[in-house]
Amino acid sequence: MFFVLSKTLGVLMLPTNFLIGIGFVGAILMFTRFASLGRKLVIAAVLLLVICGLSPLGNLLLYPLEQRFPPWDASRGAPDGIIVLGASIEADLSTAHGTPVVRSSPDRLIAAAALAHRYPNARVAFSGGSANLISNDAREADFAGAIFESLGIDKSRLVMERASRNTQENAEFSKALLAPKDGERWLLVTSAFHMPRSVGLFRKAGFAVEPYPVDWRVGGRGDIFNFTNVAIDGLGRTDLAVREWMGLIAYRATGKIDEVLPGPSKGPSK
Numbered sequence: 001m002f003f004v005l006s007k008t009l010g011v012l013m014l015p016t017n018f019l020i021g022i023g024f025v026g027a028i029l030m031f032t033r034f035a036s037l038g039r040k041l042v043i044a045a046v047l048l049l050v051i052c053g054l055s056p057l058g059n060l061l062l063y064p065l066e067q068r069f070p071p072w073d074a075s076r077g078a079p080d081g082i083i084v085l086g087a088s089i090e091a092d093l094s095t096a097h098g099t100p101v102v103r104s105s106p107d108r109l110i111a112a113a114a115l116a117h118r119y120p121n122a123r124v125a126f127s128g129g130s131a132n133l134i135s136n137d138a139r140e141a142d143f144a145g146a147i148f149e150s151l152g153i154d155k156s157r158l159v160m161e162r163a164s165r166n167t168q169e170n171a172e173f174s175k176a177l178l179a180p181k182d183g184e185r186w187l188l189v190t191s192a193f194h195m196p197r198s199v200g201l202f203r204k205a206g207f208a209v210e211p212y213p214v215d216w217r218v219g220g221r222g223d224i225f226n227f228t229n230v231a232i233d234g235l236g237r238t239d240l241a242v243r244e245w246m247g248l249i250a251y252r253a254t255g256k257i258d259e260v261l262p263g264p265s266k267g268p269s270k
Contacts, residue, residue, distance in 0.1 A: 002254065006166065010246060014239045015052045019045045049235070056225045058237025059218045065244055066192035066218055068263050069199070069211040078119045080184040083209065084112035085170050085198060086128015087191075089147070091138035100143040105191050107215035109144070112189045113151040115212070122187075124148060125159040125178055127170040167198055167247075168256055171205040180207060191215035193240065197248050200257030211264075 011017060026041025051057060088108050093101040102109065116124045126148070128140035141162035149155055161177050164170045180186055190198050192213035202209045217237055218224065228234035251257045 002250075006247070006250070010243065010250075013242075013246065015242055016049070016235050016239050019049050019052070023049075050231075052238040053231030053234040054228050055234070056227060058228075058234050058241055059224045059226060061241030061245065062193050062218050062237055063221075063224050064261070065194075065196055065241065066213070066216050068196045068261065069192070069213050070264070072187065072210060072212045076185075079115075079122050079187045079210065081123040081125060081178065081180075081186045082112055082115050082119075082212075083125045083127060083174055083178075083186055083188050084108050084144075085167070085188070085190040085194070086126065086140040086144070086164070087131070087194075089128065089140040089143050091130055091140045091143065092132075092136070094143045095138040100147050102147070105215045108189055108191065109147055109151075111212065111214040113148060113153060115187065115189070116148070116153045116157065122157075123159060123178075124153055124157050125161060125174060127161040127164055127174045129162045129164045129169075131165055167194070168201050168205075168251070170198070171201040171207060175202075175205050175207040185210060187212045189214060191217075193217060193244055196262045197244065197251065197257065200248075200251065200259060200262035203262065204257055 012021070023042050023045030026038040026043075026045060029035065029038030029041065032038070085108065088102050088105045090101045090103045093103070112124060112126075116122060126141050126144040128144065130136065130139055132138075139162040141160040145155065145158050145160050148158055159177060161170070161173050164173045178186070186207070186209050188195075188198060188202060188209035189212045192215060195211050195213045199209065199211055217240065228237075248257070248260055252260045
């Protein structure tokens with residue numbers, strides 16, 4: 001049920017979709033006896049779309065997520081394994097064209113491959129199935145292996161987890177598949193804005209990981225209040241941030257994570 005709601009109600013509540021819906025309802029009402037209300041809804045939707053698309057709102061919402069975890073400290077030595085979360089590979093397009101198609105967050109794959117070369121004894125695990133509400137046979141993990149091999153990572157080091165549909169299942173299924181031993185150190189590679197929720201869910205699953213954030217969408221503190229001159233970029237950042245905050249709140253409300261905004265561990269990793 002949680003997964004279904006996230007793919008229906010959660011999608012409808014994204015700012016762009018929600019405001020387009022409000023504007024559409026307003027446009028219909030303009031041809032009824034509620035024309036005055038309809039005009040107000042259309043005007044409100046347009047103004048809010050402008051704010052979401054051109055103002056610093058997306059930056060303001062993303063910045064605290066992206067800054068929650070510092071860069072990984074390499075001074076502690078080589079990790080035993082590297083976990084990279086999905087959401088980079090477009091599985092349906094990859095299936096249609098018979099080759100991996102990467103449409104978003106390529107830093108996750110690039111950083112994981114670079115780490116694999118830097119630490120040749122570390123195992124590399126990719127966790128990503130299909131996030132579609134109506135699932136088919138297309139799975140991200142079925143194409144991730146080919147990408148890593150093309151980047152020079154030996155197949156014998158790769159572990160592909162293809163059943164997960166969301167971040168909670170990424171954590172639970174990765175632990176079951178990898179069976180981490182006491183004392184092992186595993187890096188978790190995902191987008192910086194996604195790291196708080198991911199770490200919270202891995203902790204809840206009992207899998208201690210060391211965050212390796214990548215794929216930032218906002219620069220430094222001085223960039224927070226920058227306006228955007230391409231509305232689709234601003235809308236994309238706002239949608240991304242709102243979706244992540246909604247996820248954090250929903251996971252905390254249902255007890256799937258222990259904090260609204262998980263942060264760095266207060267003690268040494270185990």
